[in-house]
Amino acid sequence: MKAIVIQTYGGPEGLAVVDLLAPVAAAGQVVVATEAVGVGGVDTVIRSGALAAYGFKEGHIPGSEVAGTVTAVGDGVDASWIGRRVWAFTGTGGGYVEQALAPVEEIVPLPVNLSAVDAVTLGSSGVVAHFGLRHAHFAPGETVLVRGAAGSIGIMAVQLAARGGAAAVAVTTSSAERGEHLRRLGATHVLDRSGDGGEPAPDGYDVIIDVAAGKDMPSFFDRLNPNGRMVAVGAVAGQPPADFGMKIMAAFQKSMSFATFSAHTVTGADRGAVRSEQFAAASRGEVETVVHEVLPLDAAVLAHQKMDAGEVFGRIVLTP
Structure with a gap:
């Protein structure tokens, strides 16, 4: 099967297409014939080598979420999964492949009318946005700022905050065009990346969901109520x-607080329940999935070049 590996850490050109043996499901695993692979921001960070100290080595297959059809199961897995369309979390890698392995507890059935492309656009980002807002104890009537709203997590945070009754949902983004799209998704105030803009905005925020971090994070902490x-x-x-x-x-003295959130700290059962709810909402048109571009699997280098250039609004999806 075809797979994309990180041959050398650094720029996107370090990614390469290789041929590997098809995987065999171990106990508790399934094999998914991938129809769509989500390209995430963490994939580019891993590819850069920034996380090499955490055990990521050259030869690593990036990608953590795929959607497709279960073709085989390992020992202890109900054979009725075979032939079903699912979203699957492959772990810290192993997603940029034609056939992926995933633990059975990390797969979620897809509604009939939800595409594989939409599933990988929503699957991880929707869960992070949902539990990120919960981690912030967001309540109806509060003001929210989503920093770095152009990515798939930010886009979902905007929609969920608006649907949850936020008094205002401000966003930071890099262009007026992106800002207008975010307004359509529920944003009430569009600001530039510095947090300023040509329109009046709330003086402070009850909740800030920060996808970006970086050197400018302290200036946004100052904007908390x-x-x-x-x-x-x-x-x-x-x-x-x-x-x-x-x-x-x-x-x-202002009792302001800062926290981090990772979806790995939530139980698999809770993540799966939220994904199922969000997939159903997307299939009914209640939540919008924003796909920037669909590219073939062997165009992973181009996908990462676009990610590094900051050109992406929503999610890039690879299709084997």
Whole structure:
């Protein structure tokens, strides 16, 4: 089968197409013939080599979510899964392939009228947005800022906050065109990447969902209202400055708080339940999946070039 591996860490050109033996499901696993593979921001971070210290080695297959049809199951897995269309989480890698392995507890059946492309656009990002807002104790009537709203997580956070009754949903993004699209999805205020803009915006926010992190994170923490909560759900712009903790302590008298969130800290059963609900909502047209572009699997280099250039609004999907 075809697979994409990281031959050398660094730029997108370090990705290569290789031929591998088809996988065999071990106990508790399924094999999924992939119809769609989601390209995530973490894939580009891993490819860059920034996470090499965490055990990612050259030869790693990137990608963590696929959708397709179960073709085989391992010992202990109900054979009735064979032939069913599913979304699957492959772990910290192993997704950029024609046939993927996944634990049976990490697959979710797809509604008949939900495409594989839409499934990988929503599957991981929707869960992160949902639980990120919960982690921030978001409540109806509060003001929300989504920083880095052009990616699939930010897009879902905007929609969920708006549907959840936010008094205002401000977003940061890089262009007026993206801003108008985000308004259609529920944003009430569109700001530039610095958090400013040509329109009036809330003076402060009760909740900030930050997908970007990076050197500018402290300036956004300053925008929290008293008792405001900032939750970092990603770090596509890199790590915050080393003195960010001093900024948090300086806000002691305002009872503002900062937290991080990773979907791995939520039980698989809870993640699966939310995914099922969101897939059903998307199939009914209640949640919009935003697909930037669909590319063939062997165009992974181009996909990562677009990601690195900041050109992507929504999700790039690879199709074997």
